[in-house]
Amino acid sequence: MSGYPSSRSERVVIVGASLTGLHAADALRDGGFTGHITLVGAEPHPPYDRPPLSKRVLAGRMSADSTGLPQRQDLDAHWRLGNAAVALDRDARTVTLEDGTTLGFDKLLIATGTRARRWPDPDEAALTGVLSIRTREDAVELQARLAARPGRVLVIGAGFVGSEVASVCRELGLDVTVVERSAAPLAGALGAWAGTAAGRLQRRHGVDLRTDTSVVELEGDADGRLRRARLSDGAVLDVDVAVVALGAVRNVEWLAGSGLTVDSRGVRCDPYCRAVDADGRPCDDILAAGDVACWPHPLYEGLLAVEHWDNAVRQARVAATTILHGPVREHTALPTFWSNQFGLNIKVVGVPGRADQVAVLQGSVERAAFVAAYGRGGRVIGALAVNTPRALDAYAEMISRRMSFPPDLNAADAPDPVHVLDLAVPAAG
Amino acid sequence: MRVMVDLARCQSYGQCVFAAPEIFEISGQEVLEYDSAPSDEWRLHALRARAACPVQAITIGPAAGPGQDLRQPPATRPAADSVGVLR
């Protein structure tokens, strides 16, 4: 197909050498691409896997070095690691790197992902012992601090990463306080009902969980070491380790002035991963995928921005297809992710966070093995499977087929009767 | 050698645990844990595990990066690190 790179002289530049970048390069070679691939990465490391960082690496059961991702084939790529892209010139089709190098491209894939959102007060954020967890270095530092057995660990924010850190602390026998501004842990992703269940679980595992509470101040000593945290309810905690787990911020600053549509949700794309310019037109030569991208999904209103492993891999493959063959394959995969915490296998498909109703359709919450389906506007939009990983495919199918909610399953292990609970309706994203 | 399991796809069938108990284990009821940098002596087991996985969730290969690409000067690879065999 003319206009799409096939010849040896074509140049694909991938900015961001992590999960998305690696899989895009792999898919390009799988697709027969023989031109140049350059992978540019701000981090000094070749691609590594982040999910273990807040799980086994933090627990000291896996070294950070072992997180390096495997390469399925010789990618025949040029690697520019430890060298961030600082600017994109769309007209000249160049990317400028930190060290002043300019790379020309025929196709550019933006895969710069996200970074941990920092504690808002810069002086407090700079205190020794105030950490977050996004990179290998973060995990190594936090693991060392946990291994030194602090008296109490403070986790700020009870999303998935914060809850996983709390789980590791308990596994290590450390006292941990989790402070969450909303009414329950994981509630943003899974809704209030599952969040409440997660809160009970955490407390049963000995987590000092404080919901509807926020940290208002982190206090250090004369040497700049964290000593205390003040909470919105007036409580004061003596802590020397605080993990800031307040979500992620997209790495899009380097695209300022590029003329692409970029905001806090990331780089706006069309369903083929083509970045959309300021006039709303997709660019044939600039694509984005992974945590940094947002795009319209046929099953969900508005734009979807998905910060999960599976999406990075799948969207990378769609981007590679578009690079090679143009807009022929849409990215319509359902969001899906897993988390392991407190000994549970948690798997999620769809977007439960947008649901207005939920019902347990298989198993039982008390026995910590169940599937809950989520509905919005009377159709199935998501499902949560705890310790029942093999059940989820069937629910993915229901979501894709827009089945009405609650679905009539007649599952052998269905509770009788099935209770449908209403959830506060979140706004569409 | 690096091993990666696509845990979004993994359904904890546990076939990998039978094929390569040195690398994979089911912890708790349903949580798959694995050694992502096993010693090369388990390579055959790892390949068997990959073949046995009912949902094809296992990838095996050398650690990604410049050292693995022919256009780069071959970098010396660190010995497979040995946090080792899972408990």
Ligand SMILES: Cc1cc2nc3c(=O)[nH]c(=O)nc-3n(C[C@H](O)[C@H](O)[C@H](O)COP(=O)(O)OP(=O)(O)OC[C@H]3O[C@@H](n4cnc5c(N)ncnc54)[C@H](O)[C@@H]3O)c2cc1C
């Ligand atoms: C602690 C932790 C635990 C997680 N656990 C799970 C889990 O259990 N399940 C799940 O589904 N997902 C999990 N995730 C999410 C998953 O890791 C991400 O979805 C995935 O890493 C996204 O890959 P990516 O390549 O798009 O972005 P990233 O992994 O964020 O990589 C982007 C890369 O681009 C680099 N970069 C940024 N700016 C520039 C620039 N200007 N120039 C060059 N390079 C740049 C960054 O340094 C980074 O290396 C977890 C994430 C973290 C941090």
